[in-house]
Amino acid sequence: GGYAEVIIAEARGIASIPDGLSSVDAAPLLCAGITTYNALRNAGLRGGDLVAVQGIGGLGHLGVQFARHMGFRTVAIGRGREKEKLAKDLGAHVYIDTAVDDAAAVLQRMGGARAILATATSGDAMGPLVSGLSARGKLIVVGVPQDPIQLNAFPLVFGGRSIYGSLTGTPIDAEDTLAFSVLENIRPMIETVPLEQAADAYARMMQGKARFRMVLVTKEGVARGASVNG
Template identity: 40%
Template sequence: MTLMKAAVVPEANAPWELRDVPMPETGPHQVLVKIHASGICYTDSLLARDILSYRPFPLITGHEGVGEVVAVGEGVTSREVGDRVGLPITQKPCGRCAFCRERHAPSFVTANNCVAPVLTGVNVDGAQAEYIAADADGTILLPDGISYEFAAPTVCAGYTVWAALRRADAKPGARVAVLGIGGVGHLGVQFAKAAGYHVIAITHSPEKHDLARELGADDVVSDGAGLKAAGGADVLLHTAPTHAPAIDALQGLRPWGKIVLMGISADDGFPLPALTLTSHSYQVIGSAHNGPEYLTEALKIVARGDVKPMIEVFPKEKVGDAYQKLLDGELRFRAVVQY
């Protein structure tokens, strides 16, 4: 039996441990990927703390893995040895249920409506490991010119915010506000700027105001009143970990504006002011990756240098430290582990 190194979560709320585990074998329609870099997402911490539970511990998480195909299984025609690929969270739908018979593109919507999806790092082993075997159609080709370290956070965080911006379908020259300058929000500012919008960053942290401008924000405000005073926004990208700032920011949303929710908040309730929504014809949009074409677009934008993820890189031997920094809120802004 061949062994490899992997970051193992032995039990709920336990530190991550680098262990020797069996290397996966490549089955039909699968590829074996040598992982070069893997990002740590906030969702990984929810799994590691058993807040989200899909299978028993021990776990190998990781849905921001990128690397090189080193073997292909029987029946694989879309990938070759040497391909550079990313491994987003929705690896494979079941293909049999009523939802799958409608032939939807893989996305979080598929993950939540297919009766038996394969979800990388969620209900099967993930990419916090030296190797992973995955369905070939659950990988995405990386463009030339993008480093593994920049590609890793783009596979989830960048994908999330770019898909949300595309789903907002804002008109050219629109005013886009990004709420929260963190792991997703710092990418949101850059993607919105790269798309040619007037960008307003909303952050209650004074120490992030200069950073937001460096990332491309045209205006930086602290709250909804500040957003209104700055001229308001046509689109509000809600990337903050709590909902109260988003409700406050509605006072700066312009008539017929759109608020786009993404990710998972610590507080699930979202108390919308009905009169405000009705009076201004606001739209509230949920966004969940929305299809692999948006990940392809996001990767190309990063590859050409218009967006640069802010990352902290860790060797695999320090994966436990990387996870702890995420829990402690000390990352600026994404942890990437090299394998």
């Protein structure tokens, strides 16, 4: 792939950016945003359901915001007490520190999660979360781990729990994501970098130093943006 100031695309494949949303903010919402928004809204959830978001990074920090503003009881799952304030600032009602607590056990004490949005790219961390689901709960994988996800079949079979993946959506889904973000004042946490420094931005992202999305901007300023994603 690559990056440019101007592209030619079919009209049916583009999305309109609403007033009140900059291109710089829209760029990550059209990638990480649509991924997490669509995964949650297509999960058959109801307001008040317990929903957990595993990982507070490029995907997770948006997932927490969407979950809260969709009316779910929102739990953020991370590692390290230093992430608790950020998680709650983003809208989480509860933060689970996996360095101290077993996330699945805590979720079960809360009644079990109707859905867990797995965003952190660790198969070892995802598999045990199935035990934190309620009956017929869903583990939705949106982060792509390099290692296999190992599962205990018992909680899947006894309780009708499920695991599946979700990736992106249509241009209409993209516009829905942007419209909801404007309505609920949901924004990505970004770092902007000149287009000429795209390689540096990519390296920073691959090193895990981005907080949480790198956005390339042109010399004209922030009127255009492209999100750098792994």
